[in-house]
Amino acid sequence: MSDQLKISAEKRSEFGKGAARRIRRAHKIPAVLYGHGTDPVHVTLPGHETLLALRHSNAVLTLDVEGDEHLALAKDVQRDPIKRSIEHVDLVIVLKGEKVTVDVAVHVEGEAAPETVVTLENNTLTVEAEATHIPASFVVSVEGLTAGTQIHADAVELPEGVTLVTDGEILVVNVTQAISEEALEAELAEAEAEAGIEHDEPEDEAAASDEAGEATASDEATGEEKSEEA
Structure with missing residues (x-):
């Protein structure tokens, strides 16, 4: 379920790329807090604490903005593509008991039958859950499954109180027969021949x-x- 960590935030009045760079140089993170009809509040978050709090998706934080506390869901986390450091966070105000729609990761566990290939066709499911009870992930077991087995979204086990929003017919896990090395080489040779590739x-x-x-x-x-x- 979602972690609820308390983080102190400071309101900020400077905007733009220059201001954001100065904030990051001070090991802090620019963010915006909005929702429930309130005007957006631009804030600065402590870098290290926020990084730890947002290790998992759909993190719910108790945000102390200069004495005013808000329950907030991290809706969008922008990261540097190389350093993976957090550059900006969009936070949505939520209420206890309120339901929100989020994307939750799907993980596969177990070993399928020999000579099979397990493909995770969709690695997230969109669900509706209470803001303070968002699952960290969904686990799908493929233990002993044979070739030809397919697991669709509506077959994934969800915790109580969580409702599937994704189309139930969407394929999540597909178990297929593994192709032999000889057959793979033959297919590759045939494809190259059709494409006119000569070695x-x-x-x-x-x-x-x-x-x-x-x-x-x-x-x-x-x-x-x-x-x-x-």
Whole structure:
């Protein structure tokens, strides 16, 4: 379920890229708090505490904004694509008992039958849950499942109080027969042939072919010499 951590936030009046860079240099994070008909409040969050609190998606925080407390759901977390540090957070005010719609990750556990391949076709499910009771993830077991088995969204076990929003017919997990190495190579060769792809002859085979050609030419020359002598 969602973690509820208390974090102190400071209101900010500076905006724009320059202000955001200054905030990050101070090891803090710019954020905006909105929802329930209130005007957006731009705040600054402590960097380390926020990073720990937002380790998991759909984190719910108790936000202390200069003495005013709000229960807030981290709706959008923007990260640096390389450093993975948090650059900005959108926080939505929620109320205890209020239901929210969120995307929750799906994880697969267990070992399917031998010579099968397990594919996670959809790694999240959209559900409706109480803001303070959002599941951290859904677990789907594939233990012993045979090729041809398919698990759809409506077959995923949900905790009490959580309602599926995603179409129940959506395929989540697909168990298929593993293809043999020989069959895979044959399919690849056929696809390359259709695409007109030709491979250079390996050096050792090319050398052997050259040697064979030279030997044949030598034999023919020897034969011609013997014929002339005769």
